[in-house]
Amino acid sequence: RKEVEQDPGPFNVPEGATVAFNCTYSNSASQSFFWYRQDCRKEPKLLMSVYSSGNEDGRFTAQLNRASQYISLLIRDSKLSDSATYLCVVNLNSGYSTLTFGKGTMLLVSP
Amino acid sequence: DGGITQSPKYLFRKEGQNVTLSCEQNLNHDAMYWYRQDPGQGLRLIYYSQIVNDFQKGDIAEGYSVSREKKESFPLTVTSAQKNPTAFYLCASSRREGGNQPQHFGDGTRLSIL
Numbered sequence: 001r002k003e004v005e006q007d008p009g010p011f012n013v014p015e016g017a018t019v020a021f022n023c024t025y026s027n028s029a030s031q032s033f034f035w036y037r038q039d040c041r042k043e044p045k046l047l048m049s050v051y052s053s054g055n056e057d058g059r060f061t062a063q064l065n066r067a068s069q070y071i072s073l074l075i076r077d078s079k080l081s082d083s084a085t086y087l088c089v090v091n092l093n094s095g096y097s098t099l100t101f102g103k104g105t106m107l108l109v110s111p
Numbered sequence: 112d113g114g115i116t117q118s119p120k121y122l123f124r125k126e127g128q129n130v131t132l133s134c135e136q137n138l139n140h141d142a143m144y145w146y147r148q149d150p151g152q153g154l155r156l157i158y159y160s161q162i163v164n165d166f167q168k169g170d171i172a173e174g175y176s177v178s179r180e181k182k183e184s185f186p187l188t189v190t191s192a193q194k195n196p197t198a199f200y201l202c203a204s205s206r207r208e209g210g211n212q213p214q215h216f217g218d219g220t221r222l223s224i225l
Contacts, residue, residue, distance in 0.1 A: 032211040043201055043216040044154070087153070091211070099214060101154040
């Protein structure tokens with residue numbers, strides 16, 4: 001089983017739609033979780049950390065389900081500028097050298 | 112502005128040649144990392160360094176070497192032993208304390224074989 005799994009997509013949605021991505025991780029001892037955004041041929045940029053209680057940043061909401069070992073990202077009111085690949089990132093333990101990256105989910109928002 | 116600077120943006124390597132990718136950060140981060148990204152693939156860790164004069168191999172260190180003589184600098188050398196060097200190379204840094212610190216990336220170097 002892969003350590004961090006994501007549906008590669010692409011998810012094609014119209015502007016204004018709500019879209020959700022899930023990511024599953026294999027190591028139940030995983031300690032911290034992040035969502036990154038990567039535009040085509042660019043570096044990944046931190047979108048948000050994912051906290052146990054769930055967290056929201058504007059149109060973006062992240063949730064963590066430790067029992068089922070998945071994290072989710074919800075994007076409301078999609079904008080054209082949200083088109084990108086979204087990377088799920090998991091830290092397997094408290095050490096800072098063990099980030100594991102998923103391959104990403106591609107989102108395409110159309111007018 | 113604080114950030115991570117990678118250079119060059121594009122690099123071409125001849126057969127049998129070693130090339131060095133530069134990574135400099137002014138975020139005062141202790142930890143630095145090198146990743147490789149191939150098309151359609153996730154990031155894979157090459158080397159990381161937690162503190163000056165110390166570094167560890169990641170998952171795919173063969174054919175690569177690093178040094179960490181200064182806190183702000185973590186250059187990566189792609190040696191001739193790396194037979195498939197064509198990829199997008201990303202340098203990152205983070206605070207040292209705890210595992211809940213995200214990593215911040217430079218804008219990458221694209222390496223190709225001539």
